Amino acid sequence: MSFKDDAEEGRDLRKPFLHTGSWYRMGSRQSSLMGSSQVIRESSISVLACVLIVALGPIQFGFTAGYSSPTQDAITKDLGLSVSEFSLFASLSNVGAMFGAIASGQIAEYIGRKGSLMIAAIPNVIGWLAISFAKDTSFLYLGRLLEGFGVGIISYTVPVYIAEISPQNLRGSLGSVNQLSVTIGIMLAYLLGIFAQWRILAVIGILPCTILIPGLFFIPESPRWLAKMGMTEDFEASLQVLRGFDTDISFEVNEIKRSVASTSRRTTIRFAELKQRRYWFPLMVGIGLLLLQQLSGINGVLFYSTTIFESAGVESSSVATFGLGAVQVAATAVATWLMDKAGRRLLLIISSSGMTVSLLIVAAAFFWKESISSDSSLYGILGILSVVGVVGMVVAFSLGMGPIPWIIMSEILPINIKGLAGSVATLGNWLVSWIITMTANYLLDWSDGGTFTIYMLVSAFTVAFVTLWVPETKGRTLEEIQFSFR
Structure with missing residues (x-):
């Protein structure tokens, strides 16, 4: 049965949720929701909690952008870099982000918003480790490129995920958390750079993504992405979790299904x-x-x-x-x-x-x-x-x-x-x-x-x-x- 058919027949899309206390009735219907990465919890996960978890990505973004400013003198002195070599190091994050941006949309479409953020976190962690152990420019440059690649994916995926899970009356405020987190990351890099040695500061840079990776297991996937991929049960379950179990989601479910049905008749768009x-x-x-x-x-x-x-x-x-x-x-x-x-x-x-x-x-x-x-x-x-x-x-x-x-x-x-x-x-x-x-x-x-x-x-x-x-x-x-x- 297609999304369109469900929407037109006006079926009661809340039937799987006409209960309280758990996602499914205990005993016969205990199963994992959203695959192996979704953790079943007794209470609903609020949208704000989801936003705060994915906001660790933009904090990583901001920390990467701010890192080069307080560390310039120390890095150039310790590794004997010229001004042009350090300038190249600083700018390579933008180059890496371009490659990450090229891949970001397709990655987010094929494996989901959560999977995309998981992939983005890994090169960030490796990149910071490469910088912290750098003895010459090769590790510095490699680390900066890897950081940039991860940041390029994060910069697209986080605002899209927040927009797709947020209620319409809170979407603007919650979406602004993305940029707020970037500025917090920049400020933290400036502040900690006053006290921490540049290698220690690079190790500190690992923290946002090391917290983000396990955090992603505790939040639902974007319901609109699940709907687009045809995962009907997971889509409805994700939306119910985000809106709360006492909330009637039938209207929003129908709206999303109609939207997906109207855009999925032909996936290829001619120029x-x-x-x-x-x-x-x-x-x-x-x-x-x-x-x-x-x-x-x-x-x-x-x-x-x-x-x-x-x-x-x-x-x-x-x-x-x-x-x-x-x-x-x-x-x-x-x-x-x-x-x-x-x-x-x-x-x-x-x-x-x-x-x-x-x-x-x-x-x-x-x-x-x-x-x-x-x-x-x-x-x-x-x-x-x-x-x-x-x-x-x-x-x-x-x-x-x-x-x-x-x-x-x-x-x-x-x-x-x-x-x-x-x-x-x-x-x-x-x-x-x-x-x-x-x-x-x-x-x-x-x-x-x-x-x-x-x-x-x-x-x-x-x-x-x-x-x-x-x-x-x-x-x-x-x-x-x-x-x-x-």
């Missing part, structure tokens, strides 16, 4: 069909937001924040960099609270507008500084103004452009092309991130004011892009969002 609005519009919005997120220059600002603060005349630049990480965490936490109240679209407009104004302030301050003497009292004031602008840019980014593009991508991509389209979107994000990271230093050497002017123009374009094309997805089911594009 010509991408011209249809139901495909090109969500692809443009999802990929466009992820590209604009990085083109705003945020990674260049964060990666070289110490250099920027030094140029602005800040004496304790390393402390200022840690403070910037703490501000980013706080602002992202606020965005998590606002996501399902203010809505995605409004927060994106506010965020990109705030970034535009902040970057304009930084650019103007640096241009003005170039025209006056360093002995002038105004020179110090302009330095403070540029720091205020940088902090304002990071706060504005964290309120919208940081978390929301990943949420939007996971919400609007059609289910029958989500694997391929998600891989392309994630690859584009990492490719632009690598380009921005590699060029930021050269651009800052060319002109501080000119660099921030370029980033400001991109942010101004983002305001127009969001205003004209990005739809509001707050409070709508994934199936309703997909139907609106038809």
